[in-house]
Amino acid sequence: MPSPAPDSTIPSLPSSIQHTDLQPPPSPRTHRALRRLQSAHTLGASRNVAAVSSFNQPSLISQQRLREQQHQQHQQQDGNGSPTRGRGASGRARANSDATPPLVHQMNTLTATRRPGSKKPVFSHGHLTLSQIIRDGPADGDYVGALESARWKVIDEGVKSAEDGMSTVRIYVWLILLDAPILSTDDYLALIHRGASPAYSKIRNDTFRTLTTDPLFRRRVSEASLIRLLNAIAWKLHDVKEEERLTLPSTGRSSMARASLASNASESSQGKPEPGVYVQGMNVLAAPFLYAARGEAEAFVAFHSLLTRECPGYIRGAMDGVHRGLALVDKVLAIVDPKLAMYLTAKGLSAEIYAFPSVLTLCACTPPLPEVLRLWDFLFAYGPHLNIVCIVAQLTIMRSQILESPSPNKVLRSFPQLNADLVKSVTIGIIKKIPDDVYGEIVNHTL
Known part of the structure; x- marks a missing residue:
């Protein structure tokens, strides 16, 4: 990776912000030359409009996922004429991080391994540690096998980390699970x-x-x-x-004509x-x-x-994806715990009131941070859309406290300290209770 320019090349701070007292970003483990730049406070000093090269080309893992998903869909359609479960009413495909195999099948397999006498599923890279899979890459070009093995190990063993959540491998696990390109x-x-x-x-x-x-x-x-x-x-x-x-053409056309062109362009882009x-x-x-x-x-x-x-729907327009997620929190809670859902409804408490930060930030607003990192390992392995179920899991964990409170709004102002392993365990149990159509909504709500 090319090294950033030395500090001597950084322009001096404008006089209007020289008084700002920046704390040097600590980095006890690695030398972070990039963070010595202190360029955050020079952003307003100049506006260089140099073009930046695009880095959104599909990766090998992305292409392999797509081929594998198409292959599985053809197999299922040939067998029973029905598509895979990962599609909702809109017909959109499952989210990138939840491509294959279908999540519920994977979760049911996980649950089965914890019963007496059951055996763990066998993956092509199951004999390797997560660190070895990340370091050495897939054997014999088996990207799908390596990816599925890594996902299993994330949930079965977790990402090895220190008490403060620091890990030498975690960011690379995330980059792979999120199918992030090289930059x-x-x-x-x-x-x-x-x-x-x-x-x-x-x-x-x-x-x-x-x-x-x-x-x-x-x-x-x-x-x-x-x-x-x-x-x-x-x-x-x-x-x-x-x-x-x-x-969109704009010169010499009326606003109405431009609106019509925009509408046509939107239709021609097949719902982009x-x-x-x-x-x-x-x-x-x-x-x-x-x-x-x-x-x-x-x-x-x-x-x-x-x-x-x-999660493009979370940052688009009026954050429609977030609001769809909040409605799904209410819907899933009503399915898995009707009594708790009715109690909150009677108190005038919908998810829009108490769960907005948790949905938008994938629970990053709930401390402690090391537990957030462990929960994100799970979400990135099986799809960030599962955050909705994780929030419902947290509600069921604090069920007694909510039901015993005459003012549950005070309880819900601050969720209890996050326990990633407990939340994941409860989430897996909840997934089995969710009907296919509702699960399809969960998968698609972030898009």
């Missing part, structure tokens, strides 16, 4: 050197509030690092939006969704990536893949 440091720096994005003021209003009560995060990740990452993401989202705008934008709360969603990554470029490409491939 050079120079490409990331090119985004940084463009200056302040149109969303820069919104970013600055959010970053200083990010996980302020978490000493682990504050010690490892600086606000300057978070600003750089979010500003680079904002530029990428802005560029996509600009490209779409420029493809509108680009995303920077939204409040994205700072919390970015925080675990910076904490787990060995450098900002790694955190950037993993975060960008999550937003644009797995």
Whole structure:
């Protein structure tokens, strides 16, 4: 990976912000030359519009997943004439991180292994550790086998990490599970050197509030690092939006004609969704990536893949995907625990009131951070859409406390400390109770 430019090449800070007291971003394990740049506070000084090379080419694993998924669909259709379970009413395919095999089959297999006398499923790379699979790659080009083995090991053994959640392998596990492309440091720096994005003021209003009560995060990740990452993401989202705008003819046409053209263009793109934008709360969603990554470029490409491939509906328009997720929290809770659901409804408490941060941030708003990382291992292995079920799991875990409280709103203002293993275990049990059509909604709600 190319090294960033030395500090001597960085322009001096504008006088208007020289008084800002930046804390040097601590990095006890690796030398982070990138974070010495302190370029977050020079973003407003210049606006370099140099083009940044695209890095959204499909990876080998992505292509292999698609071929395998198509093969499985053909097999099932030939056998019983029905498509795989991973499609909802809209006909959209299962999310990238949940391609094959179908999640419920995998989860039922997992549950079976915990019964007396049962055996673990056999995968092609099952004899290797997760670290070996990540380090050595697939044997004999068996990308699907290596991926499925890695997913199994994530849930069966977990990602080995220290008490503070730090792991030398976790960020690479995430990059693979999120199917993130390779990005050079120079490409990331090119985004940084463009200056302040149109969303820069919104970013600055959010970053200083990010996980302020978490000493682990504050010690490892600086606000300057978070600003750089979010500003680079904002530029990428802005560029996509600009490209779409420029493809619509506008000169010499009335606003009505342009609206008609836009409508036709939308139809001709076969339902291609509108680009995303920077939204409040994205700072919390970015925080675990910076904490787990060995450098900002790694955190950037993993975060960008999550937003644009797995959860585009969360950052589009009025965050429609988030609101669909909140409605699904209510629906799933009513299925698995009708008494608890009715009690909350009687108190006027819908998920829109108490679960918005948990849905938007994939539970990153609930401490402690090391447990968030372990829960994310699970979500990235089997699909971030399962966060909806994880939230319902947390509600059932605190069921007695909610039902015994005359004002459950006070209880729900702050969820109990996250216990990733317990949440995963309860989530797996809940999945078996969800009807196929509702599960299809869960899969598709992030898109």
